[in-house]
Every structure is written in C-alpha cells, then in structure tokens.
Amino acid sequence: MSIMEIEGVRYSYDGRRNVLKGVSAKFEAGKMYAVLGPSGCGKTTLLSLLGGLDSPASGRILYQGEDIAKTGLAEHRRSHVAFIFQSYNLIDYLTPMENVALTSKLPPLPILERLGFTPEEAKRNVLKLSGGQQQRVAIARALASDAQVILADEPTGNLDEDTAAGITGILKECAHKSGKCVVIVTHSNELAKSADAAMRLRKGELQISDGR
Template sequence: MGIMEIKGVRYTYDNKRNILKSVHADFEAGNMYAIVGPSGCGKTTLLSLLGGLDSPTGGQILFDGQDIEKIGLAAHRKNDVAFIFQSYNLIDYLTPQENVALTSKLPPLPILERVGLTKEEAKRNVLKLSGGQQQRVAIARALASDASVILADEPTGNLDEDTAIEITNILKECAHQMNKCMIIVTHSNELAKQADMILKLRKGELQIVDASDSNAGKEQKN
C-alpha cells in the first residue's frame, strides 16, 4: 500500500459530465509520478481531489490508509500535501523567505539555498525574481511544509527549456533524496520522461504508461 491511494474515484461536473469515471491509483513515497493526458481530460481535477481542494462524487482517496474526508480536507491540505502551481502563486507582499515561512515547519533559508536561491535573493521582492527563481521559491515552500506528498500542476509550463530542466531535476531530487511522493500533472514530454512512472488520464480513467516511453504510447491498463 502506497502513501496515497485512489479507489474508484468519480467526479461529475454539474451532475452531467463525468470527467473522472472510476480512477484507481497507488502512489508511493520516494517516487516521481507524471500524470499526462489531453487538455480538459481532468488532470487538474484529479490533482485537486488528491490535494483536498474538492471532494469526489464517488470513491475514496486515502492518505496513509485513511480517508482524507475523515482526516478533514483543511487538515489534509495543511499537513499531508503541498502544492506547486504553474503560475507559482507566490504572495506578492512577502519576500521569498516569508513565502516559504508561511506554512513552514522548517527553517526557510536552508531550503531556499538548496533549491538554488542566494541569501540576497531570498530577501528580495518576489515579483523582482525571474520565473525560474519564483518556481524555485514555490518548490521550497512545498518542501518547507514537510508534507509527504507534493502535487505539482504544470510546474515547468511557464519556464524556458533550460530552466525547465533545472526545475525538473530539483523535483526529481526532492522525490528521490527527500523521500517525497511527487505527483506532477504535465503536458511536457521532457518532464514526464524524468518521472518514475507515467500515468495517462483518458476517457475518465487513469492508465499506467511505461516510464521509458517518452511518447506515452505504450499503455498498460491499471
């Protein structure tokens, strides 16, 4: 049993459109997962359900064997998971250091340095940082929360190729060296290729794809 488990999760928009029909998945700590699929297939919805931002129409999401509805979604968001967004979503009136300290259970500066920010950069206005630097702050904020699971929605979507590679490496490092369960929703094949496992969401179902298959063409039903 993994740290996070999805059991027959369904999600319907306005009681009409079945975006997720019956999703099953098992996520383990120390691995990086990439969820791929066409636009509008429900990838971000699935990530929101895993992060406790919304409740599924049916089925269960378990964290460490416990239903997150029973844990409480706010408590689950606070203690078990951390988010990294495509548009970084840093709070603009706080410095990088303060953004990380927002929910930090750990000292922010060493974490910021670990993701590649200098001490000076850590005290600057976040809006004066480059996109790559802002995403590093977002990753540091996720790591500082000490959550076991990090949910990343298109973390390299707004970045140039070189910076995207750097960020991908950081995410991979976080999963492998810090024993985090990294679940990434992405359109990027390059990022997906770096994942330990690729999962494809199609027609409301999640399928495991061979991680070595960069085009995610070789599918295996979960």
C-alpha cells in the same frame, strides 16, 4: 507500500459531464509520477482531489490508508500535501523567505540556498524574481512543509527549456533523496520521461505505465 491511493473515484461538473469515471491508482513515497492527457481531460481535477481541494462524487482517496474525507480535507491540505502551481502562486507582498516560512517553522534560508538563492535574493520582492526563481521559491515552500506528498500542476509550463530541466531535476531530487511522493500534472513528454511512472488520463479513465 503506497502513501496515497485513489479508489473508484468519480467526478463530474454539474452532475452531467463525467471527467473521472471511477479511476483508481496508488502512489508511493520516494517516487515521481507524471499525469498526462489532453487539455480538459481532468488532470488538474485529479490533482485537486488528491490535494483535498475538492471531493469526489463517489470513491475514496486514502492517505496512509485513511480516507481523507474522514480525517478532514483542511487537515489533509495542512499536514499531508504541498502544492506547486504553474503560475507559482506566491504571495506577492512577501519575500521568498517569508513565502517559504508561510506554513513552515523551519528556517527558510537554508532551503532557499539549497535551491540556488543567495541571501540577498531571498529577501527580494518575489515579483522582482524571474519565472524560474519564482518556481524555485514555490518548490522551496513545498519542501519546507512537513508534507510527504508534493502535487505539482504544470510546474514547468511557463519556463524555458533549461530552467524547466533544472526544476524537473529538483522535483526528482525531492522524490528520490527526500523520500517524498511527487505527483506532476504535465503536457511535457520530456518531464514525463523523467518520472518514475506516467499516468495517462483519457476519456475519464486512467492508464498507468512506466515513465521510461
């Protein structure tokens, strides 16, 4: 049973250049998906549409069978999805604990400790953390939310190989152990290999294949 679904979604910039030409796909809970494709092919656009940051020109995006355009994009963002960005996008005047607590009522420290933070590190200024640590804070923020879908845009793009592998492992754990649906936009074939399913965007069309 899919948790999210896209049906015949079209999207174009300024009504001219079509980046998505009626793509359809289904996303299930407990699985990690990788979306691959060359730069500018519309991967991030697809992620934005799934996350309710933008609306398609036509087609529908369903969350648990309901059109998110009808339930409200802000509500969809607030309740159903959580984002992880390539550049971490943490609020720079908040500590890791406060970043995690931004939209969550759960105690942030256990989540951060699960991701390898000490209590001292959890109270530091986020700008004083390494890239890998910042990305782990972003993941903790996503985990702390009630969202069933985690949308990650190049989450390992700025990280070294070892750290990237660590982050990939955490995301995989999110899908397999926490039962979340994780959709990752990436250029990394290594990451795509770790995914349960890979989707390739080419010339506005989506090809779905087994990740392995």
